[in-house]
Amino acid sequence: MTSSSEIRLSCRNIWKVYGREPERYFKDDAATHDPKALIGKMRDEGAIPAAANVSFDVGVGEIFVIMGLSGSGKSTVVRCLSRLVDPTHGEVVLDGEDLLAKSDKDMIQVRRHKIGMVFQNFGLMPHLSVYENIAFPLSLQGTTPADAKPRVDKVIDLVGLQGREKSYPHQLSGGQQQRVGIARSLAVDPDLWLLDEPFSALDPLIRRQMQDEFLRIQNDLHKSIVFITHDFLEALRVADRMMIMRGGEVVQTGTPAELITNPADDYVAEFTNDVPLVRVLCAHEVIDADAVPDEGRPCVPAQTPVEMLLPMLAAHPEGVAVERAGTVEGIVTAQSVISALARLSDQDDAKAEATA
Numbered sequence: 001m002t003s004s005s006e007i008r009l010s011c012r013n014i015w016k017v018y019g020r021e022p023e024r025y026f027k028d029d030a031a032t033h034d035p036k037a038l039i040g041k042m043r044d045e046g047a048i049p050a051a052a053n054v055s056f057d058v059g060v061g062e063i064f065v066i067m068g069l070s071g072s073g074k075s076t077v078v079r080c081l082s083r084l085v086d087p088t089h090g091e092v093v094l095d096g097e098d099l100l101a102k103s104d105k106d107m108i109q110v111r112r113h114k115i116g117m118v119f120q121n122f123g124l125m126p127h128l129s130v131y132e133n134i135a136f137p138l139s140l141q142g143t144t145p146a147d148a149k150p151r152v153d154k155v156i157d158l159v160g161l162q163g164r165e166k167s168y169p170h171q172l173s174g175g176q177q178q179r180v181g182i183a184r185s186l187a188v189d190p191d192l193w194l195l196d197e198p199f200s201a202l203d204p205l206i207r208r209q210m211q212d213e214f215l216r217i218q219n220d221l222h223k224s225i226v227f228i229t230h231d232f233l234e235a236l237r238v239a240d241r242m243m244i245m246r247g248g249e250v251v252q253t254g255t256p257a258e259l260i261t262n263p264a265d266d267y268v269a270e271f272t273n274d275v276p277l278v279r280v281l282c283a284h285e286v287i288d289a290d291a292v293p294d295e296g297r298p299c300v301p302a303q304t305p306v307e308m309l310l311p312m313l314a315a316h317p318e319g320v321a322v323e324r325a326g327t328v329e330g331i332v333t334a335q336s337v338i339s340a341l342a343r344l345s346d347q348d349d350a351k352a353e354a355t356a
């Protein structure tokens with residue numbers, strides 16, 4: 001799953017069905033026996049399975065991306081996690097606690113203390129300054145202004161908004177407003193960080209900068225993250241693992257490289273078609289199986305994208321070592337990269353011929 005195998009969030013068979021008395025679909029075990037048939041029945045009867053039998057885990061420190069076209073159910077799933085939308089059926093377990101068993105009052109506390117949320121439209125309060133917007137979730141928790149100050153200052157620092165504390169949202173650019181949104185969501189130091197299309201409203205250059213900022217912040221904080229996007233390239237940049245949705249259902253879950261090299265169907269392949277392999281393959285996926293690890297080589301983390309390895313391989317034709325958690329997993333050479341790319345391109349060609 002991720003470098004850490006500890007699971008923070010576990011979602012099991014989540015359903016959100018809109019329509020008349022949706023609970024009636026779960027009176028027997030039809031959902032367990034044949035979810036596809038149940039989805040068909042719901043649709044025939046005019047109900048909308050906005051999330052249908054969705055299961056996934058998010059590890060401690062993992063960035064889990066949910067991707068899909070508009071209307072595929074991404075926002076519904078994320079709202080089910082914090083129970084902004086109540087799932088019709090299923091299980092959401094955060095740090096061992098079943099969130100669906102909690103009262104509305106207890107859920108307010110969970111949202112205030114354990115979950116941070118960032119929205120596409122920033123969701124800032126226009127009449128509050130940057131500082132006040134960021135301090136707001138702490139005041140909801142009952143933290144005194146004096147106790148809140150060091151924390152607010154810290155997250156303002158983290159997102160690079162020093163000097164803008166007294167500005168109001170309308171005085172800020174889109175990128176700056178989203179920095180406030182990010183800082184506010186981090187003020188309470190949440191265990192689970194939910195980001196719903198956080199950069200979609202920003203123009204491409206700023207968007208890219210914000211993705212870098214986001215990764216830098218995550219590198220410091222190691223949050224457990226669910227990140228929604230409909231942009232596959234954005235997903236590739238940020239995801240440890242990703243889940244592709246269509247019509248409320250999960251089509252495929254895996255690492256970016258797994259999805260690209262082995263798409264479950266044409267819908268997934270459509271997203272992945274034009275993505276260069278060097279951007280998604282990581283060092284540990286292009287190891288030279290015959291090379292024996294030895295001392296004295298430059299070392300890169302297992303998750304280093306091949307794109308970043310290429311200049312190193314040009315400078316070190318003898319190869320570089322690949323390490324994970326302090327242990328060398330193997331050696332990557334220019335030849336092993338070329339072989340891996342050739343093998344995967346051949347597989348792609350074979351698939352294209354088979355479907356032609």
Ligand SMILES: Nc1ncnc2c1ncn2[C@@H]1O[C@H](COP(=O)(O)OP(=O)(O)OP(=O)(O)O)[C@@H](O)[C@H]1O
Pocket residue numbers: 018048049050068069070071072073074075076077230
């Ligand atoms: N309150 C509601 N009542 C009825 N149908 C709803 C409701 N909310 C969402 N839906 C339907 O559920 C489906 C999934 O919607 P959702 O907003 O989760 O999709 P999405 O993938 O997040 O889309 P987008 O990228 O456009 O935000 C859609 O068909 C939508 O019309």
